[in-house]
Amino acid sequence: MTDRTGPDFSVSPFAGAPEARFEPAPSDGVLPENFFSTSNLPTYVRVQGNWLMPDRPRMDCVIVRRASGIEAVEPRRVKRGDLVAVGLAENGTEGIVVYAVGFMGGHSANEFRFMSTEVSRERPVNYEDLARRLEDERRSGGYLIWVPGPALVHSRARADFEWFIRNGYVQAVLAGNAVAVHDIEAAIFGTTLGMTNTGHPTEGGHGLHMRAINKVMAAGSIDAAVKSGLIKTGIMHALVTGGVPFVLTGSIRDDGPLPGVISEMSAAQDAMREFTVKATGAIFIATALHAIAVGNMLPAFHTHRGKTEPLMTICVDQTEFIVNKLRDRGTHQAYGVVTNAQDFMHVLRLYVEKCRQS
Amino acid sequence: MTDRTGPDFSVSPFAGAPEARFEPAPSDGVLPENFFSTSNLPTYVRVQGNWLMPDRPRMDCVIVRRASGIEAVEPRRVKRGDLVAVGLAENGTEGIVVYAVGFMGGHSANEFRFMSTEVSRERPVNYEDLARRLEDERRSGGYLIWVPGPALVHSRARADFEWFIRNGYVQAVLAGNAVAVHDIEAAIFGTTLGMTNTGHPTEGGHGLHMRAINKVMAAGSIDAAVKSGLIKTGIMHALVTGGVPFVLTGSIRDDGPLPGVISEMSAAQDAMREFTVKATGAIFIATALHAIAVGNMLPAFHTHRGKTEPLMTICVDQTEFIVNKLRDRGTHQAYGVVTNAQDFMHVLRLYVEKCRQS
Amino acid sequence: MTDRTGPDFSVSPFAGAPEARFEPAPSDGVLPENFFSTSNLPTYVRVQGNWLMPDRPRMDCVIVRRASGIEAVEPRRVKRGDLVAVGLAENGTEGIVVYAVGFMGGHSANEFRFMSTEVSRERPVNYEDLARRLEDERRSGGYLIWVPGPALVHSRARADFEWFIRNGYVQAVLAGNAVAVHDIEAAIFGTTLGMTNTGHPTEGGHGLHMRAINKVMAAGSIDAAVKSGLIKTGIMHALVTGGVPFVLTGSIRDDGPLPGVISEMSAAQDAMREFTVKATGAIFIATALHAIAVGNMLPAFHTHRGKTEPLMTICVDQTEFIVNKLRDRGTHQAYGVVTNAQDFMHVLRLYVEKCRQS
Amino acid sequence: MTDRTGPDFSVSPFAGAPEARFEPAPSDGVLPENFFSTSNLPTYVRVQGNWLMPDRPRMDCVIVRRASGIEAVEPRRVKRGDLVAVGLAENGTEGIVVYAVGFMGGHSANEFRFMSTEVSRERPVNYEDLARRLEDERRSGGYLIWVPGPALVHSRARADFEWFIRNGYVQAVLAGNAVAVHDIEAAIFGTTLGMTNTGHPTEGGHGLHMRAINKVMAAGSIDAAVKSGLIKTGIMHALVTGGVPFVLTGSIRDDGPLPGVISEMSAAQDAMREFTVKATGAIFIATALHAIAVGNMLPAFHTHRGKTEPLMTICVDQTEFIVNKLRDRGTHQAYGVVTNAQDFMHVLRLYVEKCRQS
Secondary structure (H helix, E strand, C coil): CCCCCCCCCCCCCCCCCCCCEEEECCECCECCCCECCCCCCCEEEEECCEEECCECCCCCCEEEEECCEEEEECHHHCCCCCEEEECCCCECCCCEEECCCCCCCCCCCCCCCCCCCCCCCCCCCCHHHHHHHHHHHHHCCCCEEEEECCHHHHCCCHHHHHHHHHCCCCCEEEEEHHHHHHHHHHHHHCEECCEECCCCECCCHHHHHHHHHHHHHHHCCHHHHHHCCCCCCCHHHHHHHHCCCEEEECCCCCCCCCCCCECEHHHHHHHHHHHHCCCCEEEEECCCHHHHHHHHHCCCEECCCCCCEECEEEEEECCHHHHHHHHHCCCCCCEEEECCHHHHHHHHHHHHHHHHHC | CCCCCCCCCCCCCCCCCCCCEEEECCECCECCCCECCCCCCCEEEEECCEEECCECCCCCCEEEEECCEEEEECHHHCCCCCEEEECCCCECCCCEEECCCCCCCCCCCCCCCCCCCCCCCCCCCCHHHHHHHHHHHHHCCCCEEEEECCHHHHCCCHHHHHHHHHCCCCCEEEEEHHHHHHHHHHHHHCEECCEECCCCECCCHHHHHHHHHHHHHHHCCHHHHHHCCCCCCCHHHHHHHHCCCEEEECCCCCCCCCCCCECEHHHHHHHHHHHHCCCCEEEEECCCHHHHHHHHHCCCEECCCCCCEECEEEEEECCHHHHHHHHHCCCCCCEEEECCHHHHHHHHHHHHHHHHHC | CCCCCCCCCCCCCCCCCCCCEEEECCECCECCCCECCCCCCCEEEEECCEEECCECCCCCCEEEEECCEEEEECHHHCCCCCEEEECCCCECCCCEEECCCCCCCCCCCCCCCCCCCCCCCCCCCCHHHHHHHHHHHHHCCCCEEEEECCHHHHCCCHHHHHHHHHCCCCCEEEEEHHHHHHHHHHHHHCEECCEECCCCECCCHHHHHHHHHHHHHHHCCHHHHHHCCCCCCCHHHHHHHHCCCEEEECCCCCCCCCCCCECEHHHHHHHHHHHHCCCCEEEEECCCHHHHHHHHHCCCEECCCCCCEECEEEEEECCHHHHHHHHHCCCCCCEEEECCHHHHHHHHHHHHHHHHHC | CCCCCCCCCCCCCCCCCCCCEEEECCECCECCCCECCCCCCCEEEEECCEEECCECCCCCCEEEEECCEEEEECHHHCCCCCEEEECCCCECCCCEEECCCCCCCCCCCCCCCCCCCCCCCCCCCCHHHHHHHHHHHHHCCCCEEEEECCHHHHCCCHHHHHHHHHCCCCCEEEEEHHHHHHHHHHHHHCEECCEECCCCECCCHHHHHHHHHHHHHHHCCHHHHHHCCCCCCCHHHHHHHHCCCEEEECCCCCCCCCCCCECEHHHHHHHHHHHHCCCCEEEEECCCHHHHHHHHHCCCEECCCCCCEECEEEEEECCHHHHHHHHHCCCCCCEEEECCHHHHHHHHHHHHHHHHHC
8 A cells, every 4th residue: 555645536447436325224234235345445425525544444335425524333233224335346336446556456446355365265166167177177088186195095086096097087197105015005905004994093003004005025026916906996097007108206205215215206206107198187186296296397388288287286175275285396287176185086087977867 | 211220131031942943144235034123222142041131223124143243224225144133023032022011011022113193184094994893883773973174064975974874774863063064065066165166166155154154044943944845965964754763962163053053062061962872882083173072072982882882083184183183182092093084084985885795 | 178179379379489499408317407397287398399398298397309309308317409398488488388278267477386385284384473463462552353263282382372351462262161261170189181281291180170160150150260369371361451352252062150141142143243353463372162153254355444454364273173163164265274272373483483573 | 813712810910819999979070089090991899709790891990889880981970979990900900900911012001091193283292301412412413314305494493403414413315406506596586496485486486496496507516606606695605615515416306406416316224225234323314215215225324332232213204105115114213203394494403492501
């Protein structure tokens, strides 16, 4: 706010504006139709040729005309017969101007609104739209990269992810050692980090992920472990048997790592990038490190269908933080979904199944 | 850890324990079956009559016997032929003792485990179990109190909540003014706080909740607004038409409030308590104020079926914080579900529908 | 992105742009000064009269000219002598255009940046600036309303808040019953909810807040309890003895309430509003209900110094959620600080003390 | 709760218990001294030789004796002369038993309490205690490993961390490439990810971290860049000039990486472990990946001073999540501090400075 003198009333939206209209309240606490509902922004009302600001300004009020001037009043305090300003326009055409210059970063009138934060747990997730986009990509030969974190496996979304893999919605998976370790522990022992899929700990469970890794080490590779029947279910099984490519990359927190995990980081980035350059879309689920890493590699657009299109990016996390972090690192196009990985996968699958049949 | 002298090796679990067994690793990086997997707790290994602690202790390692002693070694660093300790027991019966006195709050051996935090987004939600409990309560004449926050309405779980109300899973609803305001805004205008159910803002949307309140004020009551046809869908409609009792309580952040909202707080607590004393179970969804308030009123048990039983308490929130806060205020029995309200309601309904038919 | 044909190269910023310049890399992995650093947005490079998009686009790369065209390359993969595009401008004046139309919501070139999220735990808090604003308000006779939540008392920021009250930075306090209950429990028993100020539980501690309330009930009022010497320290003591006005409002989760708490919600709002209409600034700390309630009452501006100025609003919370929620309810001007209430108060006090002496 | 028949009243704590005592309330809403304050657990009161459970049980109430029995009543509803149960004991010695078997996991009476969650933003941080521990470690020749995340640099705690390094509280630093990149960007350009230390973006800022890396690449090493005067301030400068060892490890999200970063993950773990085996304490600040990685390597104890002692582990993060995750991965001994990295460093330094002088 650098304006120290107030707006210039000789020009638009002020010049030529009509008088504001006032109508009496029909009963105590009941407002006339089309009452003007206040925001918290500077507001000017045309009364007898003058532009007045209401006394006691606040939002979610009405403007009442008193003998002494005008006042912002809570609807519950309006009495029958009080004169209440009416009109929906905030641009002066009905005698009321919301003049936000300096208060809304240059936005103009009628722009005040709630729920302007782009990523929020309080926004509804449009699953129909997400499902439609996935189905469209599948039908049009798109290339969808999935980037899951280990919570996807912890939390029983494993079967749903298998369904997406087996039904053509997954063209490549980029993940860390832990996703494969948990998935294989689940395939061999029925647990993840020693916890059953109903959330209970098992006796001696804390070593099971180490035993799972050891069995794959003995088999020689994940591929061999699938082919020998050691791994009979799950994400890695679906990827290997379905011929869907995957890149497993290492980190300093890894146990093992499993055979096949790329543990040199430049080589790992190079391997991932061979897939990001093909992508028409990407889905990040419950991962911070991989979401940022792959997000950094993905352009905001792709040209794989002969024109410059936005590259669909969906980021699912339990809090707003990761999605905003992805945006803060430059991935502005990310569509954020703030929910639990397990529930997301289950609900999305239901919507995609419906969409697939239509 | 006040023990400055180390454990007393002359008594259990040390006295009489056998020598630990070691087996050679079959290949580089591959461990013998039944290798002992280390934790991060003090560990003693019986070697040639002595109790040794491994050098370089850490978890997720194996214990290798060298000429010079024993050492915790990462599996990837084990060479073919290295002698690796085997055994699963941590209580000395196989020559290895995990002696955690002073490190685990008195817990004993074989108790080290992962995922011990009780409420976590990384734990799977056991929807089958939740659905079964709801169905059991319905069939046995239980009295379930639902305590929803406004995010339930923001986020399209409204239709799912209606289903629960209409199908006998809801005996009372305790909520704030905002839940009813958003629900009625949705019923009349199709928006909540001016945002459509696909998450988009509408022109002039910021005043719609005020217009919704005004229409109910003009009708005289929520009941009258349902009966006149002003409110044709939603939570309040289902409650009124289904004769399910509800208490709407006020707060300092309310707009309106709607007619019927109890705005004196002692009266509000008294009204709520008439329902909490009947409860056999309670479900809190996406609410902080009401969860704490009702949680404070609910005993950890009930005696409505002639014996002292736990009072089932389910608390759904986007973060672990509210559930832990509820526990911190004394509601230790709360089963926490860390997810989005919309997804919770949708998935729970699917499981209850299945359960209902079985 | 509705542009299916690509940009119009016959107009600005393309028309008349010079050729892009390329310089050889001095060594493997080392770039020439002033290399062009890529973003993830569509980028066009002027090469031999044509506008080329680099192959394999991604951000944080350089653009290397090959015999076959141009390519986005990670700096670590650049070899000595590779021709690397140079220039900082993204508007065509050096032969490179970042053409983000449809990708950045209308923002223009050179606008891609990191850390665009306005509220984030990863942004530095500018305590000098906050302290300066508080000091300026004090010196210029501003009217600062403080709205603290109970975590302020739980967490030993109590003494720091007392300091602000006693030194002229607090013109009114709007809070709930719980703030006063915890503060008085601390004054009488040295605990809050039975926990000492070093975070340890006390024997029988769970009833201490009830005993504190009872002692004030017996005294008749908070004022009487201060005057009788029952309450010798803390926030309420500082307010009463300093003559700083406060409004304590009730909620459905209250114990007690204490005498003087306004438990009828319309009366409570009316009482609070008598202070919000005077405010030149507001500080919300660790409160959700009160932050939203008071935020709803505060205009984005005030006119108390004869011109329309922004009303300074500072919102301190442990997560980004509350600040964003406040914005989503219309308080766009809130300056968010994501931290712990205790640490905020302590650090802010240090900076204000410094500022006070200057 | 498997007990379907109720407790056995013929044994302790019931057998031999006296009658409960009741005293009249001195005024409306005022309780007798030593009133019994209820919890939400099953409670039995000895009245005329019988063990009665109060009607309408809830916590934060008193037990009132009526002609018809006993009832849990909110203090505000107590009338002058009502007979209120008195006594503090919950073990029967004053005629009242809180019998929680089956409700509190085996805990006994007088154990109900608030704030039992171990890690919470609502617990006070005991900075005196933390400072004392750091000072004790310094004086006794302890070996403290610091594990910072990049938010430490983003958020101006850089100068405070330098202070700790220069004053003997840091024996080794284990961190990722990003910490060094941001620190060096700050040293050379005064920004981190293009944002100034007051939180404002700079023109062309998005490439500055790439330019910082390039300058170090040209210098050949971080060491050379410090010695040449390119890097004149900050964390890396303090480490290099103070001869404090550090390990920088790579990840898939790295830009660069800087020379000296270990990018092969097994080598990186091996390098880190040479320091974790020496540690007597560890401090994790605002890091997830490194906290889990180093946490996995650290035993819960050390024997470096000739006896088995707990290994002090302090974990600072903005939310409870990381600390709980660390515990869920086995680091049960972590002392969690839920706050902003910048504020933590600043306040801790102040307390350590005080402690140092004492």
